[in-house]
Amino acid sequence: MASVTDLQSNVDWRALLDALGRFDIEGAIAALNINEAAWAEYSSAMTQAYAVAGASTAAQIQAQGIAGIGTRFRMTNPRAQDWIRQNVTESVEGFTIEQISVARTVIEAGYARGQGPRNIAIDLVGRVQGGVRSGGVLGLDGPRAARLQAVTQGMRSAEGVRGLVIVGHDGSLELRYKVNPATAQRIIRAYKAGTAVPEAERLISERQYSNALLKARADTVAATETGNAVMSARDEEWQQLVESQGLDASAVRKTWRHRRGSKDGRPDHIAMSGTSVMGLNTPFVLPDGTMMQHPHDPAGGARHNINCGCDCTYSLTYSKGLE
Template sequence: MASLLAQFAELLAKLEPRVREAFEAAIADLRNGVQIRLLVERLERQDLDGAIEALNLDPAAYASFRMVLNETFTAAGMLQSSNIPQPPGQRVVFRFDVADPAAQRVIRQVTADRVTNIIETDRQAARSAILSGFQQGRHPNRIALDLAGRVGKGQNQRTGGIIGLSGPQEGYVASMRARLLSGDPAEMAKVLEMTRRDKRFDRAISKAIRDGKKLSQDDVAKITGRYSDRLLSLRAETIARTETGMAVMAARQESFRQGLGKTGYPEQAVIRKWRHGGGGLEPRLLHIQMNGKTVQGLTEPFILPDGTRMMHPLDPAGGARHCARCTCDLELNVDYSWGLT
């Protein structure tokens, strides 16, 4: 049988695509739900709050996303409960109770609170895009379509919008648009260095630079729209990996808490070990330094070299700098000799 860490890796590999698909479906729903006419009217009045309201950034759009995270939490909790070490000389049946009040509090943090954070990010990104559009003197129609995306020929949903991007990503799109619209050859050339651009547009950009001409607003909309789609794909991948990992780690911690309660042993008997997961091409040095570090007790936090306190890898308390796309893992065990002299 595969090791427990391997089983959790398999679980993550199975669930991450579902979380990503649910996130992308939520963004498509939000973009298609924008009231374009009402949005334009409010932009014409420079009613910023009213424009944000017209975007209909409703948390309910993430219902399927939350449901998949709930399933992830439950599956991870059940897997962990079936692998809690047995006390010596006993036979304890460990079952994960997702309806336990403490588990419900954790799952709210994993689902509802995370969706609230995502919606707030959407609002902030939209607000920044609108203000940028006002400063550039862009027509309300174009600002509205930049936000919601455009429906191309033969398509039934909007693509290329700002909704769904993180704050920094919205800034990258705004920067690309400003450079392309500037007509300044030096500024336009900087677009050719943006790593997630669609290189199929490079020839048109290079020609405009050589000819000393501006690109049309429609061409700029196509180029930035495609760039936005690529950034959204990156964010969906990041969200899927991060949120799935958070749900799994939180469920494992909660499952162990429930199981320990059936053994009669105190939480101090638990030993938790941080396992560095490799980190892909850019592993976090601080997480490499944490590899193999142990803490005694179920509620004792890990203290990272920068002073950050985390209950486990992918603990939201670590923020994006420690959680985004983190692949670290956790080993939990029970020292059943605890308290013996």
């Protein structure tokens, strides 16, 4: 969220309007000042989460008597540094590329609809209300930005409103996209009246929907990436322990823990709860055939990692010299 505020506050508004007025897409994107520096707080938080999780794991191992004094999580380990590169540096590069792509899509769509520079700029970065800029697509991923555009553009005309509403066989009305209740009511009222959503109501809904989508993305990133950082650091500390203490990696037991209720849990993850494998580098094999070293392992892909709440516990079945 801090990164989005940074992006919005560093837009060169005059240069943006000027470039859009000249149909200069690349110039408009340059005026948005989208670069890796905007995600400085994200990078710091991710790196810290990884470091703290590793240090906490080392302390727990020491408390269990598995390792002696001097057991520490080493952020300078090449594997740890590689994790930072892949999950922090490359992620930020991906965010930047994604934001530029989203901006280009919005600009091109705006031109295709015959919108003027100011309206396209507002679609990009939102409006200033109460001294705070909100709305717009900055900070949203591609799919969420597309949903925002579909809803906000649809509300602007009677035809667009009709496109947002699905009429059931029984005459019931529902929206094509999930929006907040107040926005749904405004769209349904406009549909019944055969009009666009009144401007004053539309502006409120645009801000509400944009903020809701942004919060949803922030929550998803927070849950998913924190889980990745914590579990990856825990696994890395055990790797470092095995190497530094000369332990037998095959004597490490890993147990998958499903930490959330079954109502919204993934069936594969619920089925895995309590499953143990022997060997630090032995993967868990999920019912669908996916192999993961631990919950939140990037090898599981989005299917198994987005908003996952699972955990993994590690234990040593014996200590060196006590076989």
